[in-house]
Amino acid sequence: MSSFLGSSIGKKLIMSVTGLFLIMFLLVHLFLNLLTLVGSDVFNTAAHFMGTNPIMKVMEFALAAGFLFHMVYALYLTIVNQNARPVKYAVANKSKATSWASKNMLITGGVVLIFLVLHLMNYYYKIKFTDLIESGEMTEYDLVVGLFQPENWYYVVIYIGWFILLGLHLNHAFQSAFQTLGLNNKTWERRLIVIGNIYALVISIGFSIIPIYFFINSLM
Ligand code: HEM
Numbered sequence: 001m002s003s004f005l006g007s008s009i010g011k012k013l014i015m016s017v018t019g020l021f022l023i024m025f026l027l028v029h030l031f032l033n034l035l036t037l038v039g040s041d042v043f044n045t046a047a048h049f050m051g052t053n054p055i056m057k058v059m060e061f062a063l064a065a066g067f068l069f070h071m072v073y074a075l076y077l078t079i080v081n082q083n084a085r086p087v088k089y090a091v092a093n094k095s096k097a098t099s100w101a102s103k104n105m106l107i108t109g110g111v112v113l114i115f116l117v118l119h120l121m122n123y124y125y126k127i128k129f130t131d132l133i134e135s136g137e138m139t140e141y142d143l144v145v146g147l148f149q150p151e152n153w154y155y156v157v158i159y160i161g162w163f164i165l166l167g168l169h170l171n172h173a174f175q176s177a178f179q180t181l182g183l184n185n186k187t188w189e190r191r192l193i194v195i196g197n198i199y200a201l202v203i204s205i206g207f208s209i210i211p212i213y214f215f216i217n218s219l220m
Contacts (some may be wrong), residue, residue, distance in 0.1 A: 009180075011077060016180040018073065019173050021066025023199070026170075028063065030206045033144070037213060040141040047140040071113045078106055108169035115162040122147055122155075152210075156211040158195040168202030174199050 032050060035043040048057045123143060132138045138146075147155050174196030179189070 006118070012180050015070065015074060015077075016177040018066045018070035021063050022070050023170070023174065025060075025063035025067045026166075026203050028060070030203060033210055034206065036141060036144050036210060041138065043141045043144070044139045071109060071116075073110055074106065075113070080214040082186075105169060105172055108165050112162065112166050112169055115158065118158070119162075144210070145186075145214050148211040149218050150215065153215070156215045159211045160208050163204045163207045165212040166207075167200040170203055171196055 032043075034044055035046050050060060123140075126132055126143060127140060132143070133140060147151075148159075175189070175192040178192050
């Protein structure tokens with residue numbers, strides 16, 4: 001078993017399964033954060049529910065852990081591969097297009113990871129490791145909206161840039177994950193490309209709406 005997981009296809013399978021965690025995490029995270037557009041009470045209630053309900057806490061933790069593992073494991077595999085021989089984790093068939101896509105995946109994935117650290121400092125750290133929320137000084141809604149005010153215009157730019165890169169990464173990742181898991185016949189190949197495109201657009205545009213909405217709203 002351990003030699004299977006250590007094999008090229010085993011590593012690709014680990015990347016696919018943890019990548020699916022990422023895909024699901026992002027949908028849940030997007031849905032929750034879009035509730036900010038509905039209103040502060042709705043968002044704060046949902047955020048409180050996610051943060052206190054034991055099932056949601058476990059689910060969110062498992063999704064986030066799988067997702068972080070996916071990113072760190074990809075970087076680890078690349079470093080190991082570079083030190084050993086030039087075979088990358090996502091390269092099952094070494095056509096020109098495939099190797100270009102996999103190289104691009106590392107760049108987009110790496111930059112997404114760097115922005116994720118900034119994002120966790122902006123929100124996760126403040127919510128979990130300071131008493132801003134506990135003390136009642138701020139709500140989660142205030143934190144989200146506060147980041148996208150005109151004086152923080154650069155955060156609007158940084159976040160939108162992040163979502164575009166994330167979309168590019170997901171566009172290839174989606175079809176690649178499902179192909180590795182067995183959906184690799186001709187009909188499904190085409191369907192997965194379309195579904196992957198739609199998914200990447202929903203994530204990129206969906207998340208971008210949040211900073212754009214609050215930035216424009218605060219100018220009016
Ligand atoms: C405008 C878009 C986004 C907003 C407003 C937002 C907001 C938040 C907030 C408020 C938290 C803290 C939740 C809590 O602990 O109570 C959080 C956590 C987190 N966010 Fe985001 N997020 C956005 C986009 C993203 C994206 C695109 C990713 C991934 C690429 C991401 C990944 C995470 C992760 C991994 C956590 C920590 C786990 C968790 O608490 O759920 N977020 N985000």
